[in-house]
Amino acid sequence: MFSDKIDLIGMPLDLGVRELGLKIGPDAMREVGLPDILRNLGFDVRDLGNIPLPSIDVPAKESNHQVASIAAYCRKVAKIASDSFARGRMPVYLGGDHSIAIASLAAASAKFGRVGCLWLDAHPDANTPETSPSGNIHGMVLAVALGIGPEELTRVGPSHRTLEFEDVAVVGAQDIDPGELEFVERRRIPMFTMDDVLEQGLPAVIDRAIERVTAHTNRVHVSLDLDMLRQDIAPGVGLPSQCGFNVREAMYLCRRIAARCDIASIDIVSLNPVRDRLQKTARLSVELLVLLLGKKYSFDYQRYLDG
Numbered sequence: 001m002f003s004d005k006i007d008l009i010g011m012p013l014d015l016g017v018r019e020l021g022l023k024i025g026p027d028a029m030r031e032v033g034l035p036d037i038l039r040n041l042g043f044d045v046r047d048l049g050n051i052p053l054p055s056i057d058v059p060a061k062e063s064n065h066q067v068a069s070i071a072a073y074c075r076k077v078a079k080i081a082s083d084s085f086a087r088g089r090m091p092v093y094l095g096g097d098h099s100i101a102i103a104s105l106a107a108a109s110a111k112f113g114r115v116g117c118l119w120l121d122a123h124p125d126a127n128t129p130e131t132s133p134s135g136n137i138h139g140m141v142l143a144v145a146l147g148i149g150p151e152e153l154t155r156v157g158p159s160h161r162t163l164e165f166e167d168v169a170v171v172g173a174q175d176i177d178p179g180e181l182e183f184v185e186r187r188r189i190p191m192f193t194m195d196d197v198l199e200q201g202l203p204a205v206i207d208r209a210i211e212r213v214t215a216h217t218n219r220v221h222v223s224l225d226l227d228m229l230r231q232d233i234a235p236g237v238g239l240p241s242q243c244g245f246n247v248r249e250a251m252y253l254c255r256r257i258a259a260r261c262d263i264a265s266i267d268i269v270s271l272n273p274v275r276d277r278l279q280k281t282a283r284l285s286v287e288l289l290v291l292l293l294g295k296k297y298s299f300d301y302q303r304y305l306d307g
């Protein structure tokens with residue numbers, strides 16, 4: 001891990017999908033105690049709060065305006081994160097929709113040069129404006145990071161792309177649009193679906209993904225979309241799925257990444273408290289984040305200790 005000094009950066013961004021509830025995702029993670037949990041585990045934590053969204057009033061379907069707003073917002077957050085890096089601190093981004101990764105990848109590559117990226121997600125987010133069935137930016141973010149997509153977004157980072165094709169791996173994909181499949185196949189991006197996980201086993205899959213993202217890079221950015229989880233354990237996301245990772249698998253995945261990657265920064269995205277039940281998803285997201293940081297925390301065990 002890059003540093004045990006953590007900067008929590010709330011990004012209540014919902015312009016990439018316009019889904020009611022995403023805006024309060026970062027606060028839901030704070031609500032279950034994230035900053036103090038990390039402090040009690042020995043981390044030096046600064047909570048930079050929620051970075052305010054640009055005030056806009058744009059109809060949901062006018063995606064051009066969303067592109068400009070998302071680009072401006074991500075540029076602003078990337079600057080804040082660059083300051084964190086300059087102070088030797090590791091940014092942890094709390095979303096918000098997956099568009100926040102445009103900011104985090106821009107900041108990581110500005111700091112470390114060539115970075116790898118583990119895209120842990122039920123969706124490869126590899127659409128372009130031409131292929132996207134919904135037109136939602138959150139489904140185009142990985143393509144944008146690879147330099148393909150609306151120019152305003154691909155130019156948020158230090159160059160026209162923040163990732164090289166050979167430095168990316170998608171893990172946990174299950175809902176893949178035809179255009180996305182063509183995108184990842186044509187560019188030979190390893191995409192490990194849940195079927196691959198079933199057939200090859202999770203340890204083999206994650207190790208191959210880690211090998212790929214560490215081979216030519218200085219650091220790894222981990223972008224965790226909570227919709228990679230099964231809906232019964234993580235109902236609080238926009239697009240829940242029945243076939244995602246269970247708790248045991250997700251925890252193994254995070255532990256393995258922590259043990260084998262030199263992590264630059266982490267996104268936790270798609271937490272939607274409006275759809276959550278009894279803060280289940282918020283709690284699990286905190287437990288997974290702690291594992292990615294190389295420690296362990298269990299809400300159940302803590303409750304037992306507290307009597």
Ligand SMILES: [Mn+2]
Pocket residue numbers: 098121123125138225
């Ligand atoms: Mn995603």
